[in-house]
Amino acid sequence: MKVKLEDVCERGSSNLKQSDIIDKSGEYPIYGAAGYLGNIDFYHQDKPYIAVVKDGAGIGRTTLHPAKSSVIGTMQYLLPKENVLPEYLYYVVKYMHLEKYFTGATIPHIYFKDYKNEEFNLDTLDRQIEIVGILKKVEDIIEFRRQELDKLDNLIKARFVEMFGDSEHNTKRWSIAKLSSLCNVGSSKRIYQSELTETGIPFLRISDLNERIDGKNNTPQLFIPNDKYDELQTNGLVPSVGDILVTARGTLGKCYIIKPSDTFYFQDGMISWLSDINESITSLYLSYLFSTTGVQKQIANLQAGSTVAYLSIAMLKNLDIMIPPKTLQQQFAYFVTQVNKSKVAVQAALDKAQLLFDSLMQKYFG
Known part of the structure; x- marks a missing residue:
């Protein structure tokens, strides 16, 4: 009832x-x-x-x-x-x-x-027990698949350390350069509230970007008009494939590499944009480097005395970046590609289990 x-x-x-x-x-x-x-x-x-x-x-x-x-x-x-x-x-x-x-x-x-x-x-209490049992089993499958993805992510991180060493102490003695010398560090053009629409090109807030980074299929809530996006693109103000977006509020330094299929714009101030990346470094290597202890400690140290966690463009530019040989970076990219094939299969199984869970919730409670 x-x-x-x-x-x-x-x-x-x-x-x-x-x-x-x-x-x-x-x-x-x-x-x-x-x-x-x-x-x-x-x-x-x-x-x-x-x-x-x-x-x-x-x-x-x-x-x-x-x-x-x-x-x-x-x-x-x-x-x-x-x-x-x-x-x-x-x-x-x-x-x-x-x-x-x-x-x-x-x-x-x-x-x-x-x-x-x-x-x-x-439902009746007896039926509630039955429904809870079914949903718990599907939820356990979802959690198992998520753990599989976590293990594959950890495998990539372990391989990164094996190939490039400890980023905090630069144990393999790679050359070091400031991020500002390796790419352009900036952000998007400001989009005002009055410019947002209910349809058009998705406009990502930092929460939306975090969900993309975490592999979630989020549904866009905000948009900008197509002609506004075209204008931004014409003026070179839209990220290109291989550019990196970096979270500048909340959890700092999470990276998203722009894919060929991506069509969206994003919130300035909350999200920074690395473009024109130097040929000596790959986007994939750089994005994984940001997740290491060495870079995360640099980011944390830059927060000293601040009451609100914020990774400014000036702070980003000043980060010290290890530069290993390009061939080694490419070997790492190949390894990631192979692991990602397994991740795709696991993600498909996770999506299937999640779809079943959602449909059962609708069936039981809708």
Whole structure:
């Protein structure tokens, strides 16, 4: 039968801040938006419950937590009533994609009052047990495929270190150059809110770029007109194949290499653009170098005294870059190509499992 979310759960709130639990210990876990934070000597909830990120990064993310645990104040408690299993409610709330209810431009929020009337199909408790079992099995397959992808990524990273050494200490004594001498470091032309449209060429915010880097098939939310894109392209203000986009806010220094199939524009200030890359270095090598300890420590050191993590164009230009022989970079590229063939097969299996999971969620709750 169709019911509203408020028919199966009650909301609860937490006044705990992350700073409140520093140096605390105990036997009861406490969680934040990114997951487990530690243990404390008290708990808020004596039964299993759902938590939803209601403020800031990761808004709408839904998690299931055990009895005798707590969450911090950026998360909303959803406490199951007697007519619903906690695990069933967890899948229901995931199905609802509560992030669509966010308000606020600087710090997004979602409120229970806005989504409490969401409707879904509520089955009997026996049927709920059956549905939870099926969804859990498919979710386990999805997690297994993700772990396979992680292992392949780690294989590439290990091969990188084997071939090029420790980037922090330049153990193979490669020559060093500033990034500014190896490529043009800049960003896009500013696109104003008034220029955005509902159709046209996708316009990527930093969150959209992060999803692309992570291999997610995100659906564009913002666009610019085709003629605006053509104008930018005519003026040489659109990235070319092989150029690199670098995240400049949030998680700093994540890289995306422009592909032949890419047609989009991107947010200035939040995303930097490496173009006209010197022939002595390949885009693939450079993008993997950015993920190494050596470059990440340089980026972290440049943040000293800053309250907001930001990788400016000036900071990027000043990074020290190891330059191994081009032939070695090309050998690495060949290795990555071979591993990527395996990744494509695993990704296809992951996509298939995800499609099954999504269709089952629609079938059970829609």
